[in-house]
Amino acid sequence: MRRILRDLKILILANLWIVPVLAALVGALFYFVAPPPPMHARMATGAPGGGYHAFAERLRDELALQGFELELVPSQGSRDNLAKLGQGAVELALVQSGQELTLDDEQRDRLSGLGVMYREPLWLFTGADVKFERLADLRELRLAIGSQDSGTQAVTAALLAANRIEAADYPERWQQIGGSRAADALTAGELDAAFFVGPAENALIQRLATEPGLRLVSLRRTEAYLARLPYLSRLEVGEGMLDMAQNTPDQDIVTLGPVATLVAGESFHPSLTPLILEAARTVLKNGSLLDPAGSYPARPPLSLRTLDEAEYYYDKGLPILQRYLPFRIASLADRYIILAIPLLVLLFPLFKAIGxxxxxxxxxxxxxxxxxxxxxxxxxxxxxxxxxxxxxxxxxxxxxxxxxxxxxxxxxxxxxxxxxxxxxxxxxxxxxxxxxxxxxxxx
The missing domain is CATH 1.20.58 (Methane Monooxygenase Hydroxylase; Chain G, domain 1)
Known part of the structure; x- marks a missing residue:
């Protein structure tokens, strides 16, 4: 044993030259490796109490389990969210599909779609005695079309425009209000009908579904609308789906709606993509009243550029290391492994020369x-x-x-x-x- 230890000592002393060489190579590795992704991001969420904000709160809580801090930034809706992304005020935002088409190509190229989170049905509630067959019937009604620059107004304006109807032609009967304000006016009888956009579980939608003096109506000619507005989707709502006690709706209906898309700005670190999407998948794993379990997140609309990391996630799932290690450790290992390959290539002839x-x-x-x-x-x-x-x-x-x-x-x-x-x-x-x-x- 003493002889072996002596030989080992001689071997080490004879090759001390390799120590500074290894130190230089390892130092270069740490110098050139990209810094780890930040564990903090800001997300525009819409108004508190809305569907976007409720989803963002659940996403924030799920990400907190991984040590990631998601800061929620209230906004006035999808258009405001796009503006905040463009200004760099936030890294993430929920945006109603179709809103990105209002941007020019240069502005849109600076954004990336991470995925569709859920569908956002368009709900048209009317008074129980109001007769409604087609959107043209709304001309004679007192109607809430959504607040200015809101996602609700964007969808209703698109549907009305397809019928060559302009809201500006009915300033006395049509009002640019939405949310709780429109709901209060509708239940008080100050409006005959009102449009709303949001998940079926949204507190405001559930509130309206329980009002005995209101009726949820069906939209007809959905295929014609989809042919002209491809960013919308068709949704079938079964009888009693919103509220079984009040039987809302009182029959099977069909409606349309955009999808809520998670969009990233230029300041978003792409390496965070699998972390965000996996957290969203966990939040959405049980589905909703209208979305089957496991359906979302899904690939973003083609109108938005998709990050390579998102494509990988939808094709293969989480990166291998992130399946077994916490995100912070796995992301560091990923980055160092990539840069360690050329280091090993350099070390191979170096160690070969040791003999x-x-x-x-x-x-x-x-x-x-x-x-x-x-x-x-x-x-x-x-x-x-x-x-x-x-x-x-x-x-x-x-x-x-x-x-x-x-x-x-x-x-x-x-x-x-x-x-x-x-x-x-x-x-x-x-x-x-x-x-x-x-x-x-x-x-």
Whole structure:
């Protein structure tokens, strides 16, 4: 064991040169590696109490379990969310599909779609006695079309425009209000009908569904609308789906609606994509009244650029390391593994050179003694060895003593012993020369 430890010590000492080389390579790795993704982001959520805000709160709580902080930033709706993304005020926002089409190509290219989170039905509630067949019937009604610049108004305006109806033509009967304000006016009888956009579970929608004086009506000609407005989707709502006690709706109906899309701005770190989408999948795993379990998140609309990380997630799921490790550790490992590959490529020839260099270093300990022996041998051969031979013998005997303290691995001992023999041989030769000179001097 002592011999093994000594050989190991010699091996380490003979290759100390590799320490600064490795330090330089590892230092370069840490210098050039991209910094880890931030564990904080801001998300525009719409008004408190709305569907967007409720979803964002659940997403925030789920991300907090991974140590990620999602800061919720209230807004006035989808258009305001797009504006905040463009200004860099937030990294994420929920946006109603179709709203991105209001941007020019340059503005839209700066955004990325992470995925569709859920469908947002358009609900048209009317008074119980109001007669409604088609959107054209709304011309004679007191109607709430959604607050200005809201997602509700954007959808209703698109549907009305498809019928060549402009809200501006009915300023006395149609009002630009939405949310709780429109709901209060409708239940108080100040309006005949009102449009709302939001999930079936939304508190406001549930409130309206329980009002006995209101009726949820069906939209007809949905295929014609979808052909003109492809960012909308068709939704079938079964009888009693919203409220079974009040039987709302009182028959199977069909409606339309956009989808809530999670959109990222330029300041969003792409490496956060799988973390955000997996948290959203957990939040949405049980589905909703209208969305089957496991349906969302889904690929974003084609009108938005999709991040490569999102494409990978939808094709293959979470990156391998993130399936088994916390996000922070997995993302660091991913980044260092990628940069470690070229490091290993550099280290392979480096370690391959250790053997020959080690062999050269050990033999150099032995062979450096031969230089002096060779010089003496040549002088003896040429007869040019002058001076005090006794001093030369003393010098070689001193070298012999030093050589006895040289440590080499066991595998190189034969070469060391050969040097001992050659050194002793040279000393004996010098003694012979010394004796001959002494005899010659005595004669």
């Amino acid at each position: 020959p260099i080690y062999q050269w270093r050990i033999r150099a300990r032995i062979y450096r003694w031969y230089k002096h022996l060779r010089e003496i041998d040549q002088q003896l051969y040429k007869g040019s060895l002058n001076g005090d031979i006794g001093a030369e013998i003393a010098r070689l005997e001193k070298l012999e003593d030093e050589l006895a303290r040289v440590e080499v691995p066991l595998s190189y001992s034969s070469e060391l012993y050969e040097l001992h023999m050659h050194l002793r041989y040279m000393i004996e030769r010098l003694h012979a020369v010394q004796r001959r000179r002494a005899i010659a001097a005595a004669q």
